[in-house]
Amino acid sequence: MTTSKTTRQDCVAQDQADPLRGLKDQFALPPGVIYLDGNSLGVLPKATATRVQAVITQEWGTDLIKSWNTAHWMELPARVGDKIARLVGAAPGEVIAADSTSLNLYKVLSAGIRIAQADAPGRTTIVSERSNFPTDLYIAESLCQQHGMTLRLIDSVDELPAALDADLAVLMLTQVNYRTGYQHDMTAVTAAAHAAGALVIWDLAHSAGAVPVDLTGANADFAIGCGYKYLNGGPGAPAFVWAHPRHVNRFWQPLSGWLGHSAPFQFTPDYQPAAGITRYICGTPAILALAALECGVDTVLAAEPLGGMAALRQKSVALTECFIELAEERCAELGVRLASPREAAQRGSQVCLSLAAPLHEAGYAVIQALIARGVIGDFRAGDPARLDEVPHILRFGFTPLYIGFADVWDAVEHLRQVLASSEWKEARFNQKASVT
Numbered sequence: 001m002t003t004s005k006t007t008r009q010d011c012v013a014q015d016q017a018d019p020l021r022g023l024k025d026q027f028a029l030p031p032g033v034i035y036l037d038g039n040s041l042g043v044l045p046k047a048t049a050t051r052v053q054a055v056i057t058q059e060w061g062t063d064l065i066k067s068w069n070t071a072h073w074m075e076l077p078a079r080v081g082d083k084i085a086r087l088v089g090a091a092p093g094e095v096i097a098a099d100s101t102s103l104n105l106y107k108v109l110s111a112g113i114r115i116a117q118a119d120a121p122g123r124t125t126i127v128s129e130r131s132n133f134p135t136d137l138y139i140a141e142s143l144c145q146q147h148g149m150t151l152r153l154i155d156s157v158d159e160l161p162a163a164l165d166a167d168l169a170v171l172m173l174t175q176v177n178y179r180t181g182y183q184h185d186m187t188a189v190t191a192a193a194h195a196a197g198a199l200v201i202w203d204l205a206h207s208a209g210a211v212p213v214d215l216t217g218a219n220a221d222f223a224i225g226c227g228y229k230y231l232n233g234g235p236g237a238p239a240f241v242w243a244h245p246r247h248v249n250r251f252w253q254p255l256s257g258w259l260g261h262s263a264p265f266q267f268t269p270d271y272q273p274a275a276g277i278t279r280y281i282c283g284t285p286a287i288l289a290l291a292a293l294e295c296g297v298d299t300v301l302a303a304e305p306l307g308g309m310a311a312l313r314q315k316s317v318a319l320t321e322c323f324i325e326l327a328e329e330r331c332a333e334l335g336v337r338l339a340s341p342r343e344a345a346q347r348g349s350q351v352c353l354s355l356a357a358p359l360h361e362a363g364y365a366v367i368q369a370l371i372a373r374g375v376i377g378d379f380r381a382g383d384p385a386r387l388d389e390v391p392h393i394l395r396f397g398f399t400p401l402y403i404g405f406a407d408v409w410d411a412v413e414h415l416r417q418v419l420a421s422s423e424w425k426e427a428r429f430n431q432k433a434s435v436t
């Protein structure tokens with residue numbers, strides 16, 4: 001066994017000195033679990049069950065339909081949107097919480113295409129990354145079919161400058177890549193796309209609540225993001241959508257439902273969009289889910305008096321650096337390789353590892369063995385035909401709200417033991433479930 005420079009005691013001392021350590025008390029983490037999957041489904045906040053219970057028994061059960069007014073249900077998408085705005089560098093009134101990330105992407109990409117067609121006719125490509133989350137690519141594929149455009153996929157960020165050509169209408173990127181954790185420089189990429197005459201849509205699914213985001217400062221055009229990852233909103237939580245004020249009142253978004261109307265309760269037969277981001281609401285908001293999402297967002301806002309996203313980011317970088325250092329020191333000779341950028345500035349709040357040959361195929365079972373030990377990460381399949389270039393990935397998310405340095409140390413030690421003992425070879429860890 002290699003001796004580590006960082007000891008578990010060092011990690012415990014770091015936790016004791018951590019000014020953010022108290023934020024963990026906001027969560028109902030099950031005992032014995034090291035949860036490194038907040039990038040996929042955030043942990044349940046303690047406040048959520050109480051709040052949702054009150055919405056059910058009092059607001060719905062007792063006050064019934066009056067609650068649309070008395071409990072301010074109608075304002076909930078905007079109120080939660082305003083809270084998310086504080087985390088992504090947007091102004092009050094610019095963000096709305098609604099629908100899913102996929103649906104919100106459909107809305108903003110439609111708007112982006114229409115704006116491009118009006119302002120820069122003749123541009124016919126949408127550019128994204130082949131490694132983008134599939135739903136983003138599927139939505140873009142569908143809109144390209146509708147609008148007679150072409151989806152061009154780049155295979156690496158090095159190809160980005162060449163893709164910013166005179167044909168580009170909309171650049172559609174996820175700021176932090178779901179597989180590798182690679183983080184784009186939002187300001188620089190936005191400026192380059194604008195210089196090329198294109199619009200930029202940012203998917204913040206792995207950014208909101210994970211890394212500091214400044215949509216206004218970056219002069220982005222549109223953004224969407226996810227409620228159930230780092231915002232801890234619960235499974236299938238509503239997502240959010242932002243449009244720059246210079247764009248928001250241009251065109252309707254295509255899902256022109258009645259609650260995006262300027263006067264829904266006049267029940268007119270024709271559609272008049274509401275001013276501002278409200279028009280990005282389609283139908284009746286999911287109140288129970290929004291109540292849960294608000295509790296989740298509040299857990300991130302609770303860091304504001306302690307330095308907010310900047311402080312969370314500082315801790316997140318320290319956690320991921322510590323994980324990389326320990327994983328390389330203690331597990332490299334067992335085949336573990338870093339699959340995320342080594343440079344912290346290019347990394348979100350997750351670290352991905354891959355396994356070198358002959359363990360190419362072992363990733364799924366290793367994650368299953370870790371989960372059985374209470375260390376919860378996840379597995380993202382690579383390209384079976386090109387595992388050297390697109391390997392299977394062991395993905396570990398570090399949510400600084402509830403993960404500490406001793407957790408990092410323990411997680412690496414479990415990984416070392418799972419590999420060193422070949423525990424992962426047990427049959428029970430090699431049966432694939434539908435969700436990985």
Ligand SMILES: *Cc1c(COP(=O)(O)O)cnc(C)c1O
Nearest residue numbers: 100101102133135174178203205
């Ligand atoms: C998680 C994620 C989504 C999820 O979309 P849903 O509509 O909630 O299923 C979309 N895009 C990216 C980049 C994601 O990481």
